Amino acid sequence: MLNNHMYDDCKNLIKKMRKNGEPWESIKYAKHEGKDRESKLKSYLKEKEFRDYWPPLSIEKWFEIVNAVRSVNEEAEKFEEKSSSSMVEGAKQNNDTEVPSEYNSSWQSYKKRLAENGIDDASIVNIEKECSSILKKLDSDTENKESIKGLVVGNVQSGKTANMAGLMAMASDNGWNMFIVLSGLVENLRVQTQERLINDLSNRTSNIHWISLSNVQKNCDPGNRAKNMIFDSLNKKIAHLYVCLKNKNRLENLLQWLHDDLNIYNKMKILVIDDEADQGSINTASNKKEEERKTINRLIVNLVENKSYKGENLRKNAKAMNYVSYTATPYANFLNETGRESLYPKDFIRTLSTSNRYFGPKEIFGVEETDHNGLDIIRNINEKDALTIAKIHNSEEVSMPQSLLNSICWFLSSVASLRVHGYKKPLTMLVHTSHLKSNHKAFYNLIKDWIEQTPNREILKKCRMIWESERKKFTINDLKDGYPDYGAFETVMKPQSFDEIEPAIASLISEVTNIPISEEQDFEFQKHIHLCVDNSDHNGISDDNMYLRLSYPNKEKNKELDTATAFIVVGGTTLSRGLTIQGLVSTYFVRGGTQADTLMQMGRWFGYRLGYELYPRIWMENETRLKFDFLSTLEH
Numbered sequence: 294m295l296n297n298h299m300y301d302d303c304k305n306l307i308k309k310m311r312k313n314g315e316p317w318e319s320i321k322y323a324k325h326e327g328k329d330r331e332s333k334l335k336s337y338l339k340e341k342e343f344r345d346y347w348p349p350l351s352i353e354k355w356f357e358i359v360n361a362v363r364s365v366n367e368e369a370e371k372f373e374e375k376s377s378s379s380m381v382e383g384a385k386q387n388n389d390t391e392v393p394s395e396y397n398s399s400w401q402s403y404k405k406r407l408a409e410n411g412i413d414d415a416s417i418v419n420i421e422k423e424c425s426s427i428l429k430k431l432d433s434d435t436e437n438k439e440s441i442k443g444l445v446v447g448n449v450q451s452g453k454t455a456n457m458a459g460l461m462a463m464a465s466d467n468g469w470n471m472f473i474v475l476s477g478l479v480e481n482l483r484v485q486t487q488e489r490l491i492n493d494l495s496n497r498t499s500n501i502h503w504i505s506l507s508n509v510q511k512n513c514d515p516g517n518r519a520k521n522m523i524f525d526s527l528n529k530k531i532a533h534l535y536v537c538l539k540n541k542n543r544l545e546n547l548l549q550w551l552h553d554d555l556n557i558y559n560k561m562k563i564l565v566i567d568d569e570a571d572q573g574s575i576n577t578a579s580n581k582k583e584e585e586r587k588t589i590n591r592l593i594v595n596l597v598e599n600k601s602y603k604g605e606n607l608r609k610n611a612k613a614m615n616y617v618s619y620t621a622t623p624y625a626n627f628l629n630e631t632g633r634e635s636l637y638p639k640d641f642i643r644t645l646s647t648s649n650r651y652f653g654p655k656e657i658f659g660v661e662e663t664d665h666n667g668l669d670i671i672r673n674i675n676e677k678d679a680l681t682i683a684k685i686h687n688s689e690e691v692s693m694p695q696s697l698l699n700s701i702c703w704f705l706s707s708v709a710s711l712r713v714h715g716y717k718k719p720l721t722m723l724v725h726t727s728h729l730k731s732n733h734k735a736f737y738n739l740i741k742d743w744i745e746q747t748p749n750r751e752i753l754k755k756c757r758m759i760w761e762s763e764r765k766k767f768t769i770n771d772l773k774d775g776y777p778d779y780g781a782f783e784t785v786m787k788p789q790s791f792d793e794i795e796p797a798i799a800s801l802i803s804e805v806t807n808i809p810i811s812e813e814q815d816f817e818f819q820k821h822i823h824l825c826v827d828n829s830d831h832n833g834i835s836d837d838n839m840y841l842r843l844s845y846p847n848k849e850k851n852k853e854l855d856t857a858t859a860f861i862v863v864g865g866t867t868l869s870r871g872l873t874i875q876g877l878v879s880t881y882f883v884r885g886g887t888q889a890d891t892l893m894q895m896g897r898w899f900g901y902r903l904g905y906e907l908y909p910r911i912w913m914e915n916e917t918r919l920k921f922d923f924l925s926t927l928e929h
Contacts, residue, residue, distance in 0.1 A: 444638035450900035510546035570618030654925035709797035827864035
């Protein structure tokens with residue numbers, strides 16, 4: 294009902310009446326009163342049909358639309374209350390921007406994309422509320438004023454990118470024309486972010502033409518220079534997007550590109566979004582090892598304060614400059630320096646809500662002295678296995694730790710089970726034991742050799758033992774006890790008997806390869822296991838025409854395969870932040886991060902697990918488990 298654009302005008306009127314404080318009973322009858330209110334409503338709907346070109350509506354259909362809007366709004370309000378969504382505001386008054394309601398607006402087109410991607414109505418309503426509240430704190434004309442600086446705090450893997458894209462869509466509808474996303478330190482993650490954002494925002498129904506910028510530097514090709522692009526404030530139909538690494542050269546190039554023609558720069562209404570703002574952007578300690586990070590902070594400050602890359606004042610400022618940082622671990626952002634020459638969020642701090650389908654620290658690890666006890670999905674890597682892992686890192690050991698065997702067998706069995714259920718999206722096992730590339734290769738070889746050299750009957754025997762044990766330890770009843778407010782119990786797929794999934798495991802382990810490349814240079818995903826090493830040593834194609842890094846099939850390829858693809862990925866830095874891990878069901882994690890934000894960001898198992906809620910398992914050392922227990926309580 295809510296995704297049918299035929300009734301958009303009806304829904305917008307209902308939302309407006311609710312926003313103005315009308316009770317639902319009054320909205321139900323369009324504010325008509327008295328014994329004959331139904332006949333008045335009938336006449337009113339007929340009048341709207343002829344005067345405002347509404348679709349023909351019976352009273353019953355109108356009631357249905359009102360009830361649908363009410364149900365979604367009440368569920369969204371529960372989300373906000375559950376996760377304490379709130380705004381801390383500075384003295385600046387809200388602007389007069391409104392949520393774009395036109396069918397072909399960038400925001401409405403993006404809403405449609407969210408629905409197509411399976412986001413439920415209540416979550417979309419929440420994204421709309423949160424983006425609107427942030428947009429109202431921005432300023433479309435700061436030419437002679439201080440730049441706007443704000444901070445948005447979300448949960449790890451909770452959909453911050455969806456909120457960022459929603460904010461950009463709304464801002465483009467309201468005249469902003471230049472969008473800069475500062476994205477991490479790794480190039481392939483930057484590319485992934487740029488492609489995802491352009492794909493989400495570029496919709497054939499949108500009246501905004503999104504231009505994806507590349508090769509952003511002062512002396513780039515004439516067609517890519519800012520002075521050859523349209524930034525006319527009267528033209529609201531073009532929006533430019535550039536995702537920039539937090540890298541000295543990239544940031545200097547960006548600043549020179551922006552300032553190459555100050556008359557054009559003066560027409561830009563800029564929204565800077567700092568993704569993972571606790572990484573790279575903070576002005577850290579003064580020892581020499583931190584000079585590069587201090588440089589990054591200085592260049593971002595220059596960007597936001599309308600200064601050149603050398604820190605000099607410009608003759609003209611951008612028409613609008615707004616800086617919004619996003620992070621799930623805001624400790625450094627809160628406790629760092631304040632003042633004009635800083636990135637401190639002087640204008641607002643906004644926390645984002647999570648739906649009752651999100652598995653976060655509280656749900657997985659629990660919270661001390663509350664009713665949240667956590668879920669029994671954490672498995673121990675004992676001291677013996679930890680010692681073996683250290684020896685593997687030092688090239689002293691080639692035997693497989695028992696806990697790693699268990700995690701692999703659980704992954705194989707889980708993929709087989711979900712395939713039998715008909716699950717058709719990618720599924721992943723993550724092996725994260727070190728940031729060193731040599732260690733990634735060692736574990737890659739260890740896993741590959743074990744699957745290839747171990748007889749199938751032995752693998753199946755091991756899988757049976759792990760499967761029968763694990764599926765009894767965490768059941769649907771355990772999920773209901775540990776997460777009673779979970780909003781999608783109806784989607785939960787239950788593990789079958791081993792005999793039902795054994796043939797699917799045999800098919801899965803028939804071969805193990807990287808991702809094959811076709812003659813047309815396309816990825817050729819297979820039904821067996823794909824084993825990947827995700828680090829910068831493997832950016833190209835191997836001699837046997839294989840791609841070693843992690844890459845998932847797109848929607849079209851996924852539909853063509855008609856089954857869940859299986860990936861075991863070994864890595865470090867790229868798996869710690871930013872890279873989206875799809876269908877994570879088995880995690881082998883041995884990283885003793887000392888900083889709270891670093892360790893929490895490594896928790897790629899947080900997020901949404903629709904359909905496979907009973908399958909995720911995490912192997913880690915007890916010391917690491919205790920750190921996450923503490924951080925969960927700290928965050929709460």
